[in-house]
Amino acid sequence: MKRSVILIFALVILVACSKPDPSPIPVIPQKTSTQPPATIEQALPTASTQLAPAVTETELPIETAEPAAIATDEPLFVPTEEGHSSLTIEAPAANDDGSSIDWPMFRQNVRHTGAVDVSLLGQPTISWQFATGGTVESSPAVVDGVVYVGTFNNTLFALSAETGEELWRFPVGGLLRASPSVADGTVYFGADDNLFYAANASNGTEKWRFTLGGGGQQSSAAVVDGIVYFGAFDRNVYALDSETGSELWRFSTGAGVFSSPLVANGILYIGSNDRNIYALNAITGEKLWQMATGRGVFSSPALDKDYLVVGSDDGNVYSIDPATGLERWRFITGGRVFSSPAIENGVVYIGSGDSFLYAMDASTGQLLWRTSLGGGILSSPALSGGLVVVGSSNGRLYALQQSDGLIVWDYLVGDRIPVWTSAAVVAGRIYFGAHDGSVYALHAGE
Numbered sequence: 001m002k003r004s005v006i007l008i009f010a011l012v013i014l015v016a017c018s019k020p021d022p023s024p025i026p027v028i029p030q031k032t033s034t035q036p037p038a039t040i041e042q043a044l045p046t047a048s049t050q051l052a053p054a055v056t057e058t059e060l061p062i063e064t065a066e067p068a069a070i071a072t073d074e075p076l077f078v079p080t081e082e083g084h085s086s087l088t089i090e091a092p093a094a095n096d097d098g099s100s101i102d103w104p105m106f107r108q109n110v111r112h113t114g115a116v117d118v119s120l121l122g123q124p125t126i127s128w129q130f131a132t133g134g135t136v137e138s139s140p141a142v143v144d145g146v147v148y149v150g151t152f153n154n155t156l157f158a159l160s161a162e163t164g165e166e167l168w169r170f171p172v173g174g175l176l177r178a179s180p181s182v183a184d185g186t187v188y189f190g191a192d193d194n195l196f197y198a199a200n201a202s203n204g205t206e207k208w209r210f211t212l213g214g215g216g217q218q219s220s221a222a223v224v225d226g227i228v229y230f231g232a233f234d235r236n237v238y239a240l241d242s243e244t245g246s247e248l249w250r251f252s253t254g255a256g257v258f259s260s261p262l263v264a265n266g267i268l269y270i271g272s273n274d275r276n277i278y279a280l281n282a283i284t285g286e287k288l289w290q291m292a293t294g295r296g297v298f299s300s301p302a303l304d305k306d307y308l309v310v311g312s313d314d315g316n317v318y319s320i321d322p323a324t325g326l327e328r329w330r331f332i333t334g335g336r337v338f339s340s341p342a343i344e345n346g347v348v349y350i351g352s353g354d355s356f357l358y359a360m361d362a363s364t365g366q367l368l369w370r371t372s373l374g375g376g377i378l379s380s381p382a383l384s385g386g387l388v389v390v391g392s393s394n395g396r397l398y399a400l401q402q403s404d405g406l407i408v409w410d411y412l413v414g415d416r417i418p419v420w421t422s423a424a425v426v427a428g429r430i431y432f433g434a435h436d437g438s439v440y441a442l443h444a445g446e
Contacts, residue, residue, distance in 0.1 A: 150176025190217025231257025351377025
């Protein structure tokens with residue numbers, strides 16, 4: 001009897017030792033190499049042996065934070081059918097000189113490329129910090145020298161972009177998670193009080209409000225040709241008249257819509273938590289196509305030329321033919337992809353819950369480089385002056401070289417204070433918010 005107990009005890013110990021150690025593994029700092037690390041093919045299985053010879057992997061000596069990696073047997077990227085597109089997408093709207101002086105909405109423009117032509121030089125210095133009194137997950141919009149941002153203290157703030165001085169505030173009845181959009185002197189935003197608002201951008205007076213179903217609103221609006229487009233937790237995608245707030249159409253999906261709409265050439269692209277990505281006629285709301293992913297889609301799609309790219313909670317980054325909805329390739333990361341992609345010069349940049357920021361070829365999905373930022377990346381990258389600017393759950397905002405992923409500088413908000421907002425880059429300043437309840441302006445340009 002005693003011997004049996006000993007044997008059972010030994011088996012229990014053996015089984016326990018055979019389980020993976022749940023404790024986090026410290027990331028060992030490495031010097032950047034022009035060759036991939038010896039273990040990269042094991043860590044990132046691939047269906048293609050034609051990886052670029054200059055894959056760069058950069059790491060920080062910080063443990064990876066949540067969300068946890070998703071186990072998968074899928075290859076790194078899966079090329080599918082090619083050459084489907086018959087849709088020609090013009091270049092993103094810009095000023096006459098090709099630059100942008102404003103950041104009027106989430107991802108900067110209605111195509112969500114997240115790219116501007118603004119020089120960012122040297123180490124950043126803080127210009128100002130404004131305490132809002134609530135967590136900031138809303139990404140700021142910056143137009144005509146004013147920063148607009150929502151907070152978890154149920155308030156939309158308008159701040160001086162130069163000084164951070166409060167100009168006005170607009171209180172609502174719930175959390176403000178969505179990023180505001182500014183068009184033609186009006187700020188458009190939704191809240192967790194099941195209302196969507198339009199307010200005068202100069203003084204904050206309400207123009208109109210629209211009642212949503214239960215659950216509130218987290219999708220950031222796109223305003224195109226007098227129509228406001230957004231999704232809501234009530235499972236609908238809405239199109240409203242921008243002047244009156246009257247409903248033009250709605251399209252019902254199978255779950256809440258957190259993704260923000262992209263609008264180009266009369267077509268609206270958006271993801272839903274029902275695991276699908278949709279293309280809708282922007283005038284009528286008629287469904288043109290839908291493509292299924294493995295889990296919900298919080299990420300917002302980006303479009304450059306004929307590259308439509310979006311992330312999914314299933315850990316994949318998808319490239320989709322914008323005309324047909326056919327998958328071109330997919331790239332598997334090690335975590336859930338809440339981040340929205342940025343695209344410039346044929347390269348896609350996107351973060352993952354596995355702590356890595358990825359750069360991949362937009363036409364093939366081939367990995368170019370990946371850099372660990374020490375915590376899950378829910379922030380969406382901004383591209384400016386050859387740099388990628390993105391926040392991490394480890395409490396820092398980073399700037400990396402677009403060419404190779406090397407970290408140029410980082411700004412510490414606070415240890416493990418998540419930076420989930422997506423930065424706005426305007427006139428040499430970087431504007432972002434954090435979970436410490438503050439909005440920051442960093443000077444990093446000429």
